Amino acid sequence: MKKRILSLLLSLALLISLAPAALAASPTQVVALKINSPWCVIGSETTTIDTANDKVVPVAESGRTLVPIARILEAFGGSATWVPETNGVLCSLNGIEVELTLNTTTALVNGESVTLDVPAKAMNSRTFVPVRFVSESLGLTVQYEPTNQIVVVADGDVDASALTSLSQVKTLIEKTTPKAEPTTLTQQSYALPSGTVSAKVITVNMSDPRVSVKAALPDNKLNNTRAFSDICAASGAVAVINANYFQSYNAIKDPIGHVMVNGQFLYGSTGLNSLGITADNKMTFGRPAMFFRVKTTDGGKAQEWSGYECNVLSQFANQSVLYTPAWGASFPVTYPGAVLVVENGVTTNYRTVASGETITIPANGFVLYSSNEVTSTAWYQIPEMGRAVTIEPYLFANADSEGFELEGVQSIVSGGPILIKDGAVVSQMESLFANDTSGRFSVNGSAPRTAVGATADNKLVLVSVSSGTIQQMRELMSQLGCVDAFCLDGGGSTAMYYKGQTLASPGRQLTTTLQVFVSE
Structure with missing residues (x-):
């Protein structure tokens, strides 16, 4: 019995001896501040030490950190009050008072005199006090992370060896660590196997969360051109280049390729x-065969119809085109067929149309034109009126042999010829360019050119040359590290803008552009 009691007493003594470590209080509030930085983190809030003056920063003096203490104490429910009679500051928390006088190394803690290593000082119209002395005197914990010069104040125990794992410290390090520029401009000559080319190269780090890249049309309308200088001024972008080829010599200046x-x-x-770009800056390249499905969504009998192109003016046998307000207020019928009109997401009209008619495009909807050959097929369904429908773009055959992925894409621009595919130089031009008789796409013919590409490490590369051949563009984009690349419109459309400077000025007004934005 005695042995059992003795054993219990020894166990109890052991538990008591371990109690301080086991019951160490975890902090409910943590403040992190950085020497020589106005930024601090109070709990989950990133803010400045002095909201009225960002010149106020913690300073190091004689191995001690001096700070304006008010915001720190307020975070723990305390206060710091200026006392004009003593030319000092009274700090209060948890029923404890610490009074310091400017330029004096004696302080009072609950009325008891204590000697300081460094005195309180006035700087930038603020009173700075030694943060460790004041905080610890008021019952708080103070730790220092030397690598990043961060002071941590907490109302509980903090592991000094694991300060960088604290969310407040992580946030402060991220906030105060200088970030690399998300965009850069290089202007130089490049020695290539086929000759030297002078190029302007804008590199965009698509992994930087501050970056967004968007395709644009003036006023989001087709057949609408504008001076490049006006496009740039209105955009607010840091970089702009010309994008799709377009019918620059025609009355109707349609783009060529997807937009x-x-x-x-x-x-x-x-x-x-x-080139497709998602909202989270993933890039995808290919030659996507796009269809535009109009399908019912109201749960009734399923109906659907496909548009083979979008806002393309040409109509012919076996053609089907989706027309939206981006085209304009109306479109002409040049080949007999039928139109399905949708307003506010509901089918409102369906009728046959003849060549020469003009069809109104509702501002709050769209029109699907289908040629007679399409409507006469066995699989075509006569649309029912009053049905709720939606537009669903999709890749024909659910795939693109070159790897284009449509999911999540927010911007698309198009061009050619292709220069680099999957890291390899492409030496054979697509038939559209190979069969061009203007000479613009001669492998060895020089002209002003624009190109777009992507590197393996998620960089977008925008290139402008005042004179270069297709072969030189292949070699240049390869030398720049692109794993995918193609030409955009060139010649008189060649245009590049960067941070307030027009680097390449086009000889005509433009339609489609690719624009780079950087947020603060």
């Missing part, structure tokens, strides 16, 4: 190389 702006197809015409 998507803010997740909406404004123009859809399959055949060219395309």
